[in-house]
Amino acid sequence: MNVNQTNDIRGLTALELGRLIKERKISSLEAARIYIDAIKREDGEIGAYISVFEEAALAQAEAAQKLVDSGVGGPLAGVPAAVKDAICVKGERTTAGSKILEDFRPPYDAHIIEKMKEAGAVIIGKANLDEFAMGGSTETSYFGVTRNPWDLERVPGGSSGGSAAAVAAGLAPYAIGSDTGGSIRQPCAFCNLTGIKPTYGSVSRYGLMAYASSLDQIGPVGKDVRDCAAVLSMISGRDKRDSTSVIEHGFDFSWAWGGAGGSAGSAGAGNGSSWGGAGGAGAGNGSAWAAGGMDGAGGSAGAAGTGTADGGRPLDGLRIALPTNYFAMGLAEDVKDAVLKAAKAMSGMGAQVDEIEIPLIEYAVPAYYIIACAEASSNLSRYDGVKYGFRSKEAGDILEMFYKSRSEGFGAEVKRRIMLGSFVLSSGYFDAYYKKALQVRGLIKGSFDEALQQHDFILSPVSPTPAYRIGQQISDPLAMYLADIYTVSLNLSGLPGIALPCGFDREGMPIGMQLIGKPFSEGGLIRAGLEWQAATDYHKKRPEPRKGRGQAE
Amino acid sequence: MQITDTLIDYLGELSRLELSEEEKQARKKDLTDILNYMDRLNEIDTTGLPEMTHPFDASNNFREDVVSNGDRRQEMLENAPDKKGDFFKVFSTVP
Numbered sequence: 234m235n236v237n238q239t240n241d242i243r244g245l246t247a248l249e250l251g252r253l254i255k256e257r258k259i260s261s262l263e264a265a266r267i268y269i270d271a272i273k274r275e276d277g278e279i280g281a282y283i284s285v286f287e288e289a290a291l292a293q294a295e296a297a298q299k300l301v302d303s304g305v306g307g308p309l310a311g312v313p314a315a316v317k318d319a320i321c322v323k324g325e326r327t328t329a330g331s332k333i334l335e336d337f338r339p340p341y342d343a344h345i346i347e348k349m350k351e352a353g354a355v356i357i358g359k360a361n362l363d364e365f366a367m368g369g370s371t372e373t374s375y376f377g378v379t380r381n382p383w384d385l386e387r388v389p390g391g392s393s394g395g396s397a398a399a400v401a402a403g404l405a406p407y408a409i410g411s412d413t414g415g416s417i418r419q420p421c422a423f424c425n426l427t428g429i430k431p432t433y434g435s436v437s438r439y440g441l442m443a444y445a446s447s448l449d450q451i452g453p454v455g456k457d458v459r460d461c462a463a464v465l466s467m468i469s470g471r472d473k474r475d476s477t478s479v480i481e482h483g484f485d486f487s488w489a490w491g492g493a494g495g496s497a498g499s500a501g502a503g504n505g506s507s508w509g510g511a512g513g514a515g516a517g518n519g520s521a522w523a524a525g526g527m528d529g530a531g532g533s534a535g536a537a538g539t540g541t542a543d544g545g546r547p548l549d550g551l552r553i554a555l556p557t558n559y560f561a562m563g564l565a566e567d568v569k570d571a572v573l574k575a576a577k578a579m580s581g582m583g584a585q586v587d588e589i590e591i592p593l594i595e596y597a598v599p600a601y602y603i604i605a606c607a608e609a610s611s612n613l614s615r616y617d618g619v620k621y622g623f624r625s626k627e628a629g630d631i632l633e634m635f636y637k638s639r640s641e642g643f644g645a646e647v648k649r650r651i652m653l654g655s656f657v658l659s660s661g662y663f664d665a666y667y668k669k670a671l672q673v674r675g676l677i678k679g680s681f682d683e684a685l686q687q688h689d690f691i692l693s694p695v696s697p698t699p700a701y702r703i704g705q706q707i708s709d710p711l712a713m714y715l716a717d718i719y720t721v722s723l724n725l726s727g728l729p730g731i732a733l734p735c736g737f738d739r740e741g742m743p744i745g746m747q748l749i750g751k752p753f754s755e756g757g758l759i760r761a762g763l764e765w766q767a768a769t770d771y772h773k774k775r776p777e778p779r780k781g782r783g784q785a786e
Numbered sequence: 787m788q789i790t791d792t793l794i795d796y797l798g799e800l801s802r803l804e805l806s807e808e809e810k811q812a813r814k815k816d817l818t819d820i821l822n823y824m825d826r827l828n829e830i831d832t833t834g835l836p837e838m839t840h841p842f843d844a845s846n847n848f849r850e851d852v853v854s855n856g857d858r859r860q861e862m863l864e865n866a867p868d869k870k871g872d873f874f875k876v877f878s879t880v881p
Contacts, residue, residue, distance in 0.1 A: 336865075337865055338864065338865060340858060340861035340862060340864065340865070433842065434841070447839065447840050447841065473847055473849065476846060477840075477844055479842075479844075593830075595826070596827055596829075596830060599823060599824040599827050600827065602820070602824065603824055603827075610801065617802070618867060619874055619876055620862070620865070620866060620874055621866065621867070622865070622867070623867070624867035624868065628877070629877075630877050630878075631876055631877040631879050634876065634877060635802045636802055636803065636804040637804060639802050639803055640803050640804040640805070643803075645809075648803055648805075648809075648813075649813065649816065649817070651801045651803065652797045652801050652803065652813060652817065653817060653820065653821075655800040655801045656793075656797055656800075656817070659797075659800060666824065666827075668837055669827050669828070670824075670827065671837035671838050671839055672832035672835040672837055672838070673827055673830060673832060674837075674838040675836055675838035676830065676832070676835070678838060678841075710816050710819075710820065711816070711820055714820070725841075726841060727841025727842055752842070
């Protein structure tokens with residue numbers, strides 16, 4: 234391949250590259266080499282990766298090619314992928330961005346890695362993250378900061394900042410992230426990408442390093458909705474090793490990219506008639522936009538961009554709630570304008586957009602941090618220097634070994650959250666903080682359930698601001714926490730959300746919006762996202778080529 | 787909520803973290819700030835409300851009590867910071 238073709242490949246979506254591999258225009262091995270070479274050349278200034286698995290990736294690429302050659306393998310067979318370094322890949326270093334796991338090599342694959350390997354994915358490396366996914370800027374990793382490809386002086390968001398930066402910089406066709414309080418959606422918004430935080434229970438957490446188990450969910454980071462639909466179809470589904478994974482056969486969104494038999498626009502299994510949700514809440518509300526349900530059939534009619542046969546508008550029948558109180562709090566003017574403009578545009582596309590209030594949002598951040606830190610303090614008690622991970626050389630007895638291994642192994646933000654969690658769970662404060670937060674969590678879920686009774690989706694900003702400068706917020710933890718205001722409620726409630734590019738601020742930085750749906754309404758969210766991306770081209774914008782990129786060597 | 791020196795020491799103990807004097811002072815300040823912010827939850831009356839521990843009603847995932855993952859002792863020991871034969875090696879746990 235010549236150099237021009239090489240760079241063209243990196244501009245393709247994951248599904249486009251998968252198609253080229255199937256059509257034998259490029260081999261899986263060539264694709265992996267192009268990306269690995271690009272990482273070696275260019276990742277120095279981005280810092281998207283902690284590890285690159287050259288040898289294993291090339292072996293996987295050869296295996297994937299065999300799958301493709303024998304006519305099996307999914308739509309992403311042979312396509313390289315970056316995986317957030319909080320997800321275990323057998324035999325390859327998995328660090329969670331922490332010194333305490335600097336040399337950890339998991340003896341097993343996470344459930345989603347098993348599924349990816351079966352589908353012929355080629356894992357080229359592990360993406361940087363905030364230590365143990367605790368942060369919103371990818372500045373707390375032991376392995377250094379990741380920079381935003383749109384502006385190297387700014388953060389890529391977090392905690393899946395390495396995943397987002399890798400895709401935005403053309404250093405991975407797609408990536409896997411995890412979202413505990415916004416960690417997929419916010420970096421996607423900061424890097425002009427599409428990302429999905431699936432309904433809690435859609436994707437097995439087996440092999441994901443636990444941060445806050447009742448909130449954590451793995452999901453896709455991609456260049457567009459189609460890629461995210463393909464990745465989520467690949468990784469979702471029941472796994473008996475995670476009793477909270479509940480959808481029996483996983484999602485099948487092949488209608489979104491015209492896969493499965495090649496008939497674009499074929500209706501999904503079951504009801505192909507509606508947008509909104511299923512899995513309970515959405516049933517029987519009479520909306521025309523529903524999907525799936527816990528059987529995993531992400532049914533939804535019609536592919537995007539096809540319009541409707543009778544000349545109707547693409548979002549006809551969709552009812553969107555616009556929570557006006559979300560726009561009355563301290564958010565950047567450009568973000569507000571872009572999301573409200575998007576609401577107007579969707580209304581023009583046929584959606585009914587209703588201004589409502591969703592109460593209690595101001596309590597989401599405190600409730601979230603109490604619960605997340607409580608769960609974290611418990612989950613991270615396993616790092617004691619005994620069975621794996623870092624052990625201090627300074628200790629003289631067993632207790633000292635625990636104390637010193639943890640104190641030397643964890644970074645400042647992780648220690649802060651462990652201490653906060655220990656506090657809210659401690660006798661004397663448990664009722665006032667932890668119990669209280671769990672009660673408020675129920676109220677917050679109730680306010681979302683109510684909004685979603687009358688509406689298919691809720692439209693909101695992802696983050697109050699676009700990507701900010703590296704170092705700007707890191708010294709003020711409370712300010713960092715408050716920036717999660719629009720994202721954490723979904724994790725508290727277990728609801729799915731899709732982050733979509735919807736504009737740029739006056740300095741050219743990307744702005745994202747999110748659509749929030751009922752449990753297991755991913756099919757409808759994807760369908761609405763496809764229509765949005767058929768009508769707009771924000772998601773097609775890429776960062777300006779950096780020095781050295783796109784030039785012949 | 788004011789975090790005192792005594793409370794910081796206690797939280798260090800609960801968390802099994804050894805903190806430098808500098809860290810203690812920094813945590814005292816930021817934990818106090820954060821908890822004061824969290825105290826706004828008290829604006830909501832939650833008397834008698836249920837505690838939501840989980841997004842959905844989850845049921846246990848029962849299975850027969852049989853070994854399914856084989857003997858992976860050596861694989862597990864690969865990551866041990868210190869080992870002796872087939873065992874993890876640590877300091878004496880009894881005085």
